[in-house]
Amino acid sequence: MARRHLILDCDPGVDDALAILLALASPELALEAVTCVAGNVDLDRTSANARRVLDLAGRGDVPVHAGCARPLMRRVGVDAAWVHGDDGLGGIALPPPAGPLADGHAVDIIIETARRLPAGTLTLCPIGPLTNIALAIVKAPDIVERLAGIVLMGGAAFNPGNVTPAAEFNIYVDPHAAHIVFEAGAPLVMHGLDVTHKAPATAARRQTLGALPAPIGPALIRMLGGYGTGDPFVHDACAVAWLLAPELFETVEARVEVECASPLNLGQTVARVKPRHLDGASVNAKVAIGIDDDGFFALLTERLARLAAGIAS
Ligand code: RIB
Ligand code: CA
Numbered sequence: 182m183a184r185r186h187l188i189l190d191c192d193p194g195v196d197d198a199l200a201i202l203l204a205l206a207s208p209e210l211a212l213e214a215v216t217c218v219a220g221n222v223d224l225d226r227t228s229a230n231a232r233r234v235l236d237l238a239g240r241g242d243v244p245v246h247a248g249c250a251r252p253l254m255r256r257v258g259v260d261a262a263w264v265h266g267d268d269g270l271g272g273i274a275l276p277p278p279a280g281p282l283a284d285g286h287a288v289d290i291i292i293e294t295a296r297r298l299p300a301g302t303l304t305l306c307p308i309g310p311l312t313n314i315a316l317a318i319v320k321a322p323d324i325v326e327r328l329a330g331i332v333l334m335g336g337a338a339f340n341p342g343n344v345t346p347a348a349e350f351n352i353y354v355d356p357h358a359a360h361i362v363f364e365a366g367a368p369l370v371m372h373g374l375d376v377t378h379k380a381p382a383t384a385a386r387r388q389t390l391g392a393l394p395a396p397i398g399p400a401l402i403r404m405l406g407g408y409g410t411g412d413p414f415v416h417d418a419c420a421v422a423w424l425l426a427p428e429l430f431e432t433v434e435a436r437v438e439v440e441c442a443s444p445l446n447l448g449q450t451v452a453r454v455k456p457r458h459l460d461g462a463s464v465n466a467k468v469a470i471g472i473d474d475d476g477f478f479a480l481l482t483e484r485l486a487r488l489a490a491g492i493a494s
Contacts, residue, residue, distance in 0.1 A: 184208070184209060184210060185211065186329075187211060187212050188213050188291060188303065188305050188306065190215075190218060191215060191218070191227070191308045191417065192217065192218050192220025194222075194230070194265055194269055194270075194308075195269075195271045195415075196408070196414070197230075197308055197309065197417050200334075200415075201234050201235065202237075207421075207425050210425075213298075214244045214245070214283070216291060217287060217309075218310055218313050219249065219250050219312075220260070220261070220351065221260060221261040221264070221269050222261075223257075226268065228245060229277070233275040236275070236280075237397070237400055238492065239491075244283035245282055246282065246286065247286070247287060249312040249313055249316065252354055253316070253355055253358050254355075255357075259354060261350055266408070271405065271406060271407025273404050287313045291317040292317050292320060301327070301328075301329050303328055304329045305367075306333070308416075308417035309351055310355040310359075311333070311362045314358065314362050315357070315361035315362055316358075319361060325366055328367045330369065330370065332369075332372070332420050333362070333369070333371055333372065333420060334351060334373075334417045335352045335373060336351070336352050336359075336374070336437065336450030338371070338375050338437065338470075339375050340375050340378065347440070347448065347449035348449050348450075349373055349374050352439060354448075359439045359448070359450070363465055364465070366465070369437075369465060369466040370432070371466045371467070372420045372423060372469045375470045376430065376470055377415075377416040378414055379471065379474055380472050380478070381411075381412035381413070381414055382413050383412045387401075387405050394486075395489075397489035397492065401485070419477070422480055423469070426480055429472055429476045429477050429480070430472055434454070434468075436466070437466045452468055
């Protein structure tokens with residue numbers, strides 16, 4: 182089976198870290214590059230954390246490119262250090278990155294990769310604010326029709342947000358970028374809080390992950406232990422899991438539009454599903470609304486076990 186070429190655009194971030202590890206552990210995926218954006222913490226930390234996580238997995242060969250340090254229109258006004266820890270990785274204190282950032286801005290790497298690979302073979306998997314993706318689309322509109330698709334973590338179509346009652350973090354940080362991405366016309370799958378909140382990392386699941394061989398198991402325990410409150414949600418790993426096992430998910434087709442003006446509802450992802458709501462408008466996204474959460478964690482655990490075994494060998 183042909184491997185799916187992938188760029189993960191992220192803001193590590195504990196759940197971003199799990200998404201990166203899951204992608205590395207999955208032979209179906211050819212991780213072309215990791216591109217970073219400011220989000221959970223600032224760009225210096227997200228781009229360093231991406232390299233730290235790749236080093237943890239022995240994959241310092243995967244290029245990491247820094248992207249945008251701020252949203253398109255808004256000033257940086259919010260981060261999620263209160264969720265992910267000041268270091269962005271739950272306070273795990275991994276060693277500093279072994280290598281430097283790769284040359285080239287994230288936006289340019291996204292464009293270059295999309296133009297270099299055969300049409301229909303590159304999937305973008307944004308799991309942070311969408312600033313890099315939006316700028317790539319604006320700078321090089323030709324890449325949209327070359328993409329296999331965009332599978333993102335972000336939004337909340339039929340449930341409250343996690344930053345405001347209306348908005349989820351990745352969209353809220355840069356709603357204008359999200360608008361550009363949702364309106365671009367690429368095949369799009371949205372993994373919002375509608376689905377990610379149905380897959381909590383319960384204590385039993387964290388214990389299973391933590392029992393994996395070092396260095397993966399102990400790292401997961403420490404990262405997840407410093408992430409969120411109660412049973413944390415590994416939001417970003419859901420987007421990567423879709424690429425591996427879409428049968429674990431239930432989706433609905435919708436037209437999703439992003440609120441960019443209302444101070445009250447800024448960043449809301451408004452999803453129109455019913456014909457009378459659509460009123461002739463075309464759908465632009467598959468929205469994930471259900472998950473086999475046991476199946477998801479079984480996949481995550483099985484793949485990370487493979488990764489751990491490979492590192493230990
Ligand atoms: O709302 C959850 C999203 O915001 C996840 O991508 C998490 O990493 C944070 O970026
Ligand atoms: Ca993220």
